[in-house]
Amino acid sequence: MSTFNVPTRDEVSANNQAIFDNLNKGLGFVPNLYATYAHSDTALENYLTFSNAKTSLSAKEKEVVNLAVSQVNDCIYCLSAHTAIGKMNGFTDEQILELRAGGASFDTKLDALAKFAKNITENRGKADQDVVDNLLASGYTKGNLIDTIVLVGDKTVSNYLHSTTKVPVDFPVAQPLETASV
Numbered sequence: 001m002s003t004f005n006v007p008t009r010d011e012v013s014a015n016n017q018a019i020f021d022n023l024n025k026g027l028g029f030v031p032n033l034y035a036t037y038a039h040s041d042t043a044l045e046n047y048l049t050f051s052n053a054k055t056s057l058s059a060k061e062k063e064v065v066n067l068a069v070s071q072v073n074d075c076i077y078c079l080s081a082h083t084a085i086g087k088m089n090g091f092t093d094e095q096i097l098e099l100r101a102g103g104a105s106f107d108t109k110l111d112a113l114a115k116f117a118k119n120i121t122e123n124r125g126k127a128d129q130d131v132v133d134n135l136l137a138s139g140y141t142k143g144n145l146i147d148t149i150v151l152v153g154d155k156t157v158s159n160y161l162h163s164t165t166k167v168p169v170d171f172p173v174a175q176p177l178e179t180a181s182v
Helices: 014-027 032-037 043-051 059-072 076-088 093-100 108-122 129-137 142-165
Strands: none
Touching: 014 043, 032 043, 032 076, 032 142, 043 142, 059 076, 059 093, 059 108, 059 142, 076 093, 076 142, 093 108, 108 129, 108 142, 129 142
């Protein structure tokens, strides 16, 4: 069985070294999953460009999608990272668990978004029409719907990368959803 190391700055291309330096400046460290992208000379830059692209979704809405998608895809790395980011965006532990389960009883608009993100991920892109209608009826636009699909793709890439490489989680590990009472 092949294993994947988390490359250090000295083990990556000059372009990736510069990205590592910027990540260290901005975050204080290089997350293991980002470092794993750097096995490729181009993937880390491409992923960060994609992930940081403009969107009509707020930071909080992005975390709703990230949590629901990562739960469906069973990615402990992304669940752990986005639990921490979700808290930085004002969600409580209980709200985060609910978002991971694909709902948000505390906010009807975010509830529609969480349900859509979960549904489209579970159905591999074939969202149920009632879920789409509910998203649009809750105040989201067709543009928001498109941006959500793009974000589902973004998060799925990272979920798949971690599922394949199994690099160590370097965030506080998210608790299993099964033990939560949502």
